[in-house]
Amino acid sequence: MTPTDAQTLLDEMFAPWVRALDIRVDAIGDTGATLSIPVTDEIARVGGIVSGQALAALADTAMVFAVAGHFDGFKPVATTNLDTVFLRPGSGERISCHAEVVRAGRAVLFARAMMRALPSEKDVATATATYMIP
Secondary structure, eight states: OOHHHHHHHHHHHSOHHHHTTOOEEEEEETTEEEEEEEOOGGGEEGGGEEOHHHHHHHHHHHHHHHHHHHHTSOOOOEEEEEEEEEOSOOOSSEEEEEEEEEEEOSSEEEEEEEEEEETTTEEEEEEEEEEEOO
């Protein structure tokens, strides 16, 4: 799966409110996926800081694409658990999220993600998730 293939899936299959984040697939492969969003007024709260809801949605989406990279193709999965830890305010030009599959079983997958502000390269949040394959 290429970043272009993954971007097409994102643009065609994900909910409009997720697509409204203007997520870009920067990289995808069997070891993970990197997605990013621009820091805009639409996702900022007081002080120009990216809202936690936007960061959680970015992390969940990036981990779903890490699963797709792991399987070399999109598989529908259901998020059964999502834990997000906010480390510092997210600001800058973009927020980049690198996600990877930690363990993949037949019915359950575990993933983790790290979000970084760009261009500062400062970590802003981390997330872990559990997915079930229906």
